[in-house]
Amino acid sequence: MSRMTVNDRPVEFLMDDDTPLLWALRDAANLTGTKYGCGTGDCGSCMVHIDGEPLRSCLVTIGEAEGRFVTTIEGLSGDRSHPVQQALVAEQAIQCGFCTPGIVMAAAALINRNPGASEADIKAAVPNLCRCGVYPRLVSAIQRAGRVARRQERISAAPAPGISSEDAAREVPALAAPPEESGRPEPEDR
Amino acid sequence: MDFREKLISAKDRVKLPDVSRRQLLVGGAAAGGLLVAWTLWPRNYATTLVPGEAEADFGGWLTIGRDGVVTVAIPQLEMGQGVTTLLAQIAAVELGADWRQVGAEPVMPSGLFPNLPLAADWAPLWANFPSLADTPDAWLVDRFASAQAFNATAAGTSLAAYEMPLRIAAASARDMLVRAAAERWDVVPEECEVADGFVRHATGGALRFGELVDEARELDPPDPAPLRPQAAFEQPVLGEADAQTSFPRIDLPSKVDGSHLFAGDIRLPGMVFASIRHGPVGLPELFRFDADAVAGMRGLVGVVKSKRWLAAVAESWWIADQALSRMRAHFTGPGALEQAVLDTDLERASEQREELAERIVEVGDPDAMLENAAFVRRYEIAPAVHAPLETASATARFVDGRLELWMASQMPSLAREAAAKAIGISAEDVVLYPVAAGGSFDARLDKQHAIEIAQIAVEIGRPVQLTWSRVQDLQAVPPRAPATADMAAVTGADGQPLAWRARVTTPPFMREMGHRLFDNLVPEAARAESRGEADELAVAGGMPPYGISDVAVDHVPASIRLPVTRMRGGAEAMTAFFTECFIDELAAEAGRDPFLYRMALLGGAPRMAECLRRATRLGEWDGARSGSGQGVAMVRMGSDPQTAGHIACVAQAGMGGGGARVTRLSATVDIGRIVNLDIARQQIEGGLVFGLSLALGSSVRFENGHPVPRNMGALGLPRLADCPDIVVDFISSDAEPFDPGELGVAVAAPAIANALFAATGLRMRRLPLLSEGL
Numbered sequence: 001m002s003r004m005t006v007n008d009r010p011v012e013f014l015m016d017d018d019t020p021l022l023w024a025l026r027d028a029a030n031l032t033g034t035k036y037g038c039g040t041g042d043c044g045s046c047m048v049h050i051d052g053e054p055l056r057s058c059l060v061t062i063g064e065a066e067g068r069f070v071t072t073i074e075g076l077s078g079d080r081s082h083p084v085q086q087a088l089v090a091e092q093a094i095q096c097g098f099c100t101p102g103i104v105m106a107a108a109a110l111i112n113r114n115p116g117a118s119e120a121d122i123k124a125a126v127p128n129l130c131r132c133g134v135y136p137r138l139v140s141a142i143q144r145a146g147r148v149a150r151r152q153e154r155i156s157a158a159p160a161p162g163i164s165s166e167d168a169a170r171e172v173p174a175l176a177a178p179p180e181e182s183g184r185p186e187p188e189d190r
Numbered sequence: 191m192d193f194r195e196k197l198i199s200a201k202d203r204v205k206l207p208d209v210s211r212r213q214l215l216v217g218g219a220a221a222g223g224l225l226v227a228w229t230l231w232p233r234n235y236a237t238t239l240v241p242g243e244a245e246a247d248f249g250g251w252l253t254i255g256r257d258g259v260v261t262v263a264i265p266q267l268e269m270g271q272g273v274t275t276l277l278a279q280i281a282a283v284e285l286g287a288d289w290r291q292v293g294a295e296p297v298m299p300s301g302l303f304p305n306l307p308l309a310a311d312w313a314p315l316w317a318n319f320p321s322l323a324d325t326p327d328a329w330l331v332d333r334f335a336s337a338q339a340f341n342a343t344a345a346g347t348s349l350a351a352y353e354m355p356l357r358i359a360a361a362s363a364r365d366m367l368v369r370a371a372a373e374r375w376d377v378v379p380e381e382c383e384v385a386d387g388f389v390r391h392a393t394g395g396a397l398r399f400g401e402l403v404d405e406a407r408e409l410d411p412p413d414p415a416p417l418r419p420q421a422a423f424e425q426p427v428l429g430e431a432d433a434q435t436s437f438p439r440i441d442l443p444s445k446v447d448g449s450h451l452f453a454g455d456i457r458l459p460g461m462v463f464a465s466i467r468h469g470p471v472g473l474p475e476l477f478r479f480d481a482d483a484v485a486g487m488r489g490l491v492g493v494v495k496s497k498r499w500l501a502a503v504a505e506s507w508w509i510a511d512q513a514l515s516r517m518r519a520h521f522t523g524p525g526a527l528e529q530a531v532l533d534t535d536l537e538r539a540s541e542q543r544e545e546l547a548e549r550i551v552e553v554g555d556p557d558a559m560l561e562n563a564a565f566v567r568r569y570e571i572a573p574a575v576h577a578p579l580e581t582a583s584a585t586a587r588f589v590d591g592r593l594e595l596w597m598a599s600q601m602p603s604l605a606r607e608a609a610a611k612a613i614g615i616s617a618e619d620v621v622l623y624p625v626a627a628g629g630s631f632d633a634r635l636d637k638q639h640a641i642e643i644a645q646i647a648v649e650i651g652r653p654v655q656l657t658w659s660r661v662q663d664l665q666a667v668p669p670r671a672p673a674t675a676d677m678a679a680v681t682g683a684d685g686q687p688l689a690w691r692a693r694v695t696t697p698p699f700m701r702e703m704g705h706r707l708f709d710n711l712v713p714e715a716a717r718a719e720s721r722g723e724a725d726e727l728a729v730a731g732g733m734p735p736y737g738i739s740d741v742a743v744d745h746v747p748a749s750i751r752l753p754v755t756r757m758r759g760g761a762e763a764m765t766a767f768f769t770e771c772f773i774d775e776l777a778a779e780a781g782r783d784p785f786l787y788r789m790a791l792l793g794g795a796p797r798m799a800e801c802l803r804r805a806t807r808l809g810e811w812d813g814a815r816s817g818s819g820q821g822v823a824m825v826r827m828g829s830d831p832q833t834a835g836h837i838a839c840v841a842q843a844g845m846g847g848g849g850a851r852v853t854r855l856s857a858t859v860d861i862g863r864i865v866n867l868d869i870a871r872q873q874i875e876g877g878l879v880f881g882l883s884l885a886l887g888s889s890v891r892f893e894n895g896h897p898v899p900r901n902m903g904a905l906g907l908p909r910l911a912d913c914p915d916i917v918v919d920f921i922s923s924d925a926e927p928f929d930p931g932e933l934g935v936a937v938a939a940p941a942i943a944n945a946l947f948a949a950t951g952l953r954m955r956r957l958p959l960l961s962e963g964l
């Protein structure tokens with residue numbers, strides 16, 4: 001029996017205690033933002049926060065996570081508002097995006113603790129593998145996130161999900177809110 | 191299916207149509223929306239922009255809704271290279287849209303979206319008579335690519351293939367919107383302008399696209415489409431690398447919060463999870479396994495065996511993978527590959543190079559000049575793994591004889607066909623939903639997992655998701671081919687090369703890949719089929735860009751017992767290593783500055799020369815004095831110098847406590863017209879980092895058929911802390927655009943090898959560098 005708090009909700013996984021947290025999150029909780037890249041702790045794609053610490057969820061069993069507070073990428077901000085999320089989008093420090101959730105979680109744990117992190121701090125705190133090669137942008141992006149966290153700068157690069165058509169139309173003159181009755185348009189010309 | 195015979199019959203060839211005149215099809219796709227699509231000779235291909243209830247024939251290149259949302263079809267696989275944004279941007283600029291009203295939708299493979307340049311480049315892999323199919327406008331290429339729904343994503347062909355069709359579609363839509371507005375205002379269309387998602391008239395009238403679509407769709411499309419004088423274009427400004435981009439990538443918000451769905455993130459009602467085991471290299475067939483070991487295992491749903499693999503299906507992937515471990519599958523075959531065997535195979539081919547060599551390119555009469563007193567060097571490249579972070583994954587649902595397939599494929603139509611064939615249904619009964627790839631680097635050209643998931647889905651009778659473990663991805667994706675190059679040159683009085691020969695011993699890996707992809711052969715059969723054949727694509731880029739009067743490029747087709755394939759950078763990344771290390775050795779032999787030595791040979795290649803000159807300025811070139819740790823390399827990619835891409839790079843490197851350390855890479859790039867500057871910069875940066883990974887790691891050895899190492903951590907892949915300072919400058923140019931994705935990969939390894947020579951005085955002639963110690 002493995003009970004814990006995941007993204008502020010109480011959860012009990014009906015799985016063997018030795019199941020890696022990664023697979024409980026992905027396959028049982030459908031929290032698929034946490035990625036499988038290696039299963040051996042090498043790549044960092046599966047990083048989550050456990051009691052605020054960035055840990056590789058492929059190396060932690062749900063038995064070991066019993067009673068702890070787990071935060072996944074889905075629960076980090078809910079609306080992409082964490083400074084690290086905004087900064088990675090603003091600096092376009094993302095390519096394929098597969099390693100991104102893990103990098104966000106590693107960097108967010110650092111910035112939450114130390115928004116003034118130095119280049120050396122950042123390099124030590126982000127061991128994640130990225131094969132597309134976003135590294136050249138990561139240090140400045142994470143330092144920028146630190147400035148946002150310290151209220152020295154603001155970024156609005158990644159809009160919150162689920163913006164209504166009405167709100168979009170207010171922001172973008174070329175858009176119009178659709179009339180009430182129409183939902184997603186249906187094909188009519190077959 | 192063998193389409194070759196079908197395509198080449200003389201009967202077909204007499205009725206050559208004018209394929210440049212495709213017809214526009216305009217209609218209302220979405221409710222009240224405007225749709226711009228193509229019809230193609232000789233038949234209409236189903237368009238796949240908006241997958242609907244029953245995948246009916248609708249959709250096309252772009253749609254505009256009454257709400258003003260512009261949706262652009264993306265017939266290319268997003269692997270991180272930014273193609274989604276790039277293609278949407280091209281349409282948006284041509285149309286005159288506000289970037290914020292533009293969306294993109296990956297579309298299923300269709301004959302509507304043929305990748306003609308790639309089909310032409312790879313004609314030797316699919317055509318009986320490649321000489322009839324070596325240009326994108328050859329009739330045979332169009333016929334093949336359209337009939338096969340060949341919208342493959344590879345080798346940097348996206349812009350060449352899709353920019354013009356998208357521009358024409360968008361220009362046509364713009365013209366119809368303008369005419370609709372002009373009619374309303376009772377003015378002449380020429381007085382109207384389109385920008386920011388509005389049609390405007392000098393008298394102050396302004397109408398949103400969405401307000402005009404109902405009238406616009408009733409109009410006839412223009413012929414020809416009135417293209418804007420300038421295609422999408424961003425001007426590089428020196429020293430402004432941090433400038434805000436005008437066209438931010440549209441895929442990033444969903445990637446930063448975990449909501450972007452990869453194939454392994456699909457969730458379907460009642461879905462179960464599969465893991466799989468393949469045989470080690472040389473033992474491809476399943477021999478036995480212990481089924482009793484998993485009897486009654488909690489959460490296990492089923493075990494599926496095939497001739498070549500064993501899969502377990504369970505309520506979680508972890509349970510499935512545990513079940514496989516317990517069943518201890520054994521495989522059989524001709525014999526597990528050992529490293530010594532691989533080395534011997536390559537060595538043997540190299541020893542027989544005089545007899546086996548096939549001349550691919552020849553200028554002048556180099557052999558006569560090289561007969562004696564030649565300066566010769568040998569370089570080697572070990573097999574390298576792609577190791578994208580996402581392992582091969584696919585999700586499938588088989589209901590009522592119909593297969594739905596979610597996967598990332600660089601060749602979706604061929605993956606769809608292979609999946610259909612594997613379960614005995616027709617390709618029309620397979621719906622392939624394209625999802626983005628978590629990296630690929632050409633690993634996802636292959637399609638084994640499409641076949642496997644189809645068979646598992648049929649067997650299990652429930653929606654199922656297959657994820658290869660990391661070990662399986664390292665083992666069952668063929669690696670980049672190993673190669674040996676015997677380079678020879680004769681130099682003149684001042685040390686410049688007069689004659690040059692590159693003799694490359696490597697398996698015909700492009701032909702082998704072609705047999706796997708186009709003929710659906712298993713790796714061993716593809717290897718047998720291509721055995722001993724010369725392969726011009728396997729030595730692409732072997733012709734140096736230098737002004738040398740007598741040059742030859744030979745391919746020595748090696749027969750090895752390892753299935754191999756292409757990797758990001760292509761053969762050009764391998765030949766660039768040979769060429770640029772060898773020229774560096776010639777410069778050193780002549781006692782010359784390797785930069786000036788190259789410059790003296792670039793009189794006929796002014797763009798390359800300018801690139802090299804500026805890279806050395808950017809990299810604060812110091813003449814590569816001994817102990818300086820500076821090395822330079824340059825690459826020109828593309829067969830035609832007018833449309834080629836150019837990169838030159840100065841590397842700064844040295845030996846530290848933990849081995850080689852690269853501290854700085856400074857690159858200058860000329861890729862002609864740049865569509866999206868920041869995406870181009872991402873691609874060069876990422877290419878250099880990928881090249882760094884190939885320079886210092888990424889290689890595997892084989893023990894008992896298993897690649898070693900068997901995990902990501904021991905591959906020597908660079909991490910953030912290992913990443914050098916990377917500075918990239920672009921040269922402003924209005925030449926044809928060239929894809930930036932592979933240039934950085936090709937230039938990094940030789941630049942680093944040359945820098946390590948300057949740092950240590952030791953020539954490292956094997957990739958990865960330092961793999962044999964110092």
